[in-house]
Amino acid sequence: MTTxxxxxxxxxxxxxxxxxxxxxxxxxxxxxADNAAAGFAMFRKLxxxxxxxxxxxxxxxxxxxxxxxxxxxxxxRIIVLADHAGxxxxxRALKKxxxxxxxxxxxxxxxxxxxxxxxxxRKYIPNDIxxxxxxxxxxxxxxxxxxxxxxxxxxxxxxxxIAFALDVTxxxxxxxxxxxxxxIGVSDRTSAATTAIKRGLVKVDL
Numbered sequence: 001m002t003t004x005x006x007x008x009x010x011x012x013x014x015x016x017x018x019x020x021x022x023x024x025x026x027x028x029x030x031x032x033a034d035n036a037a038a039g040f041a042m043f044r045k046l047x048x049x050x051x052x053x054x055x056x057x058x059x060x061x062x063x064x065x066x067x068x069x070x071x072x073x074x075x076x077r078i079i080v081l082a083d084h085a086g087x088x089x090x091x092r093a094l095k096k097x098x099x100x101x102x103x104x105x106x107x108x109x110x111x112x113x114x115x116x117x118x119x120x121x122r123k124y125i126p127n128d129i130x131x132x133x134x135x136x137x138x139x140x141x142x143x144x145x146x147x148x149x150x151x152x153x154x155x156x157x158x159x160x161x162i163a164f165a166l167d168v169t170x171x172x173x174x175x176x177x178x179x180x181x182x183x184i185g186v187s188d189r190t191s192a193a194t195t196a197i198k199r200g201l202v203k204v205d206l
Contacts, residue, residue: 001026001027001028002026002027002028002049002050002115002116002119003028003030003046003048003049003050004021004027004028004029004030004048004049004050004051004052004115005029005030005031005032005033005039005042005043005046005048005050005051005052006018006029006031006032006033006051006052007032007033007034007035007036007038007039007042007043007051007052007053007054007057007062008032008034008052008053008054008057008081009034009035009054009056009057009058010054010104011034013054013081013104014032014034017029017052017111018032020108020111020112021115024112027112027115027116030046030048031046031048034057034058035057035058035059035060036057036058036059036060036062036065037059039053039057040065040068040069040072043069043072043073043076044072047073049077049119050077050078050079050099050115050118050119051069051076051077051078051079052079052081052115053069053078053079053080053081053098054081054082055080055081055082055083055089056082056083061203062080063080063089063092063093063096066078066093066096066097066098067096070096070097077099077118077119077121078097078098078099078100079098079099079100079101079102079114079115079118079124080093080098080100080101080102081102081103081104082101082102082103082104083103083104084103084198086132086197086198086199086200086201088199088200088201089199089200090129090132090133090200091133094125099118099122099123099124100114100117100118100123100124100125101124101125101126101129102114102124102126102129103126103129106126110126114126141183142180142183142184142201145166145176146176146179146180146183147201147202148166149162149166149173149176149177149180150180150192150196150201150202151196151202151203152165153177153180153189153192153193153196154193154196154197154202159173159174159177177189177192180192184196184199184201
């Protein structure tokens with residue numbers, strides 16, 4: 001019997017996943033949580049074979065918590081569950097050691113395949129997510145400062161406001177922005193903000 005722990009903020013998503021698992025022989029849902037703190041406590045207590053971990057929880061971004069999970073159980077089998085596939089977030093999650101990455105529009109049969117594949121010790125990356133990763137393979141990564149500037153652009157701040165917040169000159173910010181545009185393949189602030197959200201280059205509250 002493969003035991004599964006589900007940590008996800010949206011009730012409808014939990015209901016859907018629970019329904020799929022309940023109808024599948026050989027897989028048992030042993031716990032549910034709707035926030036990071038409760039989810040990690042259940043993970044420690046229950047020791048599930050597979051953990052389905054929602055990407056964004058009310059109290060945390062799950063990718064930031066992965067170190068704690070693997071510190072607790074180095075061989076934990078974790079599937080990240082996201083609203084949509086952003087290549088930067090996928091790459092970060094895979095580098096941290098997750099066994100799978102799926103989106104909430106996954107079909108029931110694919111969800112079962114993901115659980116069984118991960119439980120067997122293999123990786124599960126759907127074809128559409130693998131394609132998204134490959135499309136952006138080789139792109140130069142943003143520096144931490146560039147990421148901070150991009151986050152402020154997404155937040156609607158002007159160059160002057162960003163310069164004041166970072167205690168640098170506007171010319172420095174303009175230089176950062178040109179570097180950002182080049183790295184992510186855009187030519188204006190609106191496209192930069194849209195691309196940042198789509199690819200998961202910055203964290204945004206949903």
